[in-house]
Amino acid sequence: MSIVISSFAWVPPFAQGYVKDLRPRWALNEAGLDYSVHILGDGEADSAAYRAWQPFGQVPAYRDDAVTLFESGAILLHIAGKSPALAPRDAQEAALMQAWMFSALNAIEPKVDNLILPGVFHAGEAWVDGFRGPAEALIDLRLKSLSGWLDGRDWLTGRFSVADIVMATVLRGLQEEPVLQRHPRVAAYLDRCLARPGFERALAAQLATFAANAPAA
Numbered sequence: 614m615s616i617v618i619s620s621f622a623w624v625p626p627f628a629q630g631y632v633k634d635l636r637p638r639w640a641l642n643e644a645g646l647d648y649s650v651h652i653l654g655d656g657e658a659d660s661a662a663y664r665a666w667q668p669f670g671q672v673p674a675y676r677d678d679a680v681t682l683f684e685s686g687a688i689l690l691h692i693a694g695k696s697p698a699l700a701p702r703d704a705q706e707a708a709l710m711q712a713w714m715f716s717a718l719n720a721i722e723p724k725v726d727n728l729i730l731p732g733v734f735h736a737g738e739a740w741v742d743g744f745r746g747p748a749e750a751l752i753d754l755r756l757k758s759l760s761g762w763l764d765g766r767d768w769l770t771g772r773f774s775v776a777d778i779v780m781a782t783v784l785r786g787l788q789e790e791p792v793l794q795r796h797p798r799v800a801a802y803l804d805r806c807l808a809r810p811g812f813e814r815a816l817a818a819q820l821a822t823f824a825a826n827a828p829a830a
């Protein structure tokens with residue numbers, strides 16, 4: 614089985630370690646599946662060939678011997694089908710895994726982005742400071758609910774799954790934010806996820822790609 618994921622050659626330092634090809638890299642490590650990386654060349658993200666693979670010109674895109682795919686959530690669900698290490702076997706638990714993956718992407722990630730991205734992409738603009746308070750209140754509510762679900766649970770379902778990979782990569786955006794520390798159960802869950810060797814290897818591999826392609830100073 615030959616598995617390929619796409620990655621940028623290099624991104625600015627603030628984004629290094631956070632590019633979403635981290636998700637399939639982590640899942641494939643957990644599953645013990647080898648993969649290779651298609652590094653996008655100059656202008657390739659806008660090429661017709663790449664848009665046929667990833668319509669928005671983003672990463673990650675994925676292909677194996679059977680399918681080509683885009684959207685990290687869809688990619689992870691596909692990878693989960695290849696390995697018992699990534700998904701519960703019980704039908705109810707497997708359904709919950711899908712629900713939690715959608716929750717991470719749909720109910721939580723946009724609120725994390727709302728809090729973090731204005732300060733990254735609109736630093737210094739007048740509206741950003743006023744936006745933070747309401748944005749923080751919204752993610753605070755979500756974290757409170759997530760904390761309630763995690764009471765008595767190590768993982769989102771009865772075992773570690775791709776839902777935890779997506780949730781952890783979403784929550785990681787809050788690591789420097791006081792709002793996460795107000796929910797110690799969620800912070801501990803995040804630490805538990807990020808302590809997995811599969812994550813550490815994924816992060817190292819992504820950073821190695823960027824280091825190898827760093828622009829000359």
Ligand SMILES: N[C@@H](CCC(=O)N[C@@H](CS)C(=O)NCC(=O)O)C(=O)O
Binds near residue numbers: 633
């Ligand atoms: N919903 C997509 C989002 C992918 C995404 O945002 N990728 C970013 C890198 S983390 C990207 O390619 N950004 C460049 C762009 O949007 O043009 C997924 O989860 O796969």
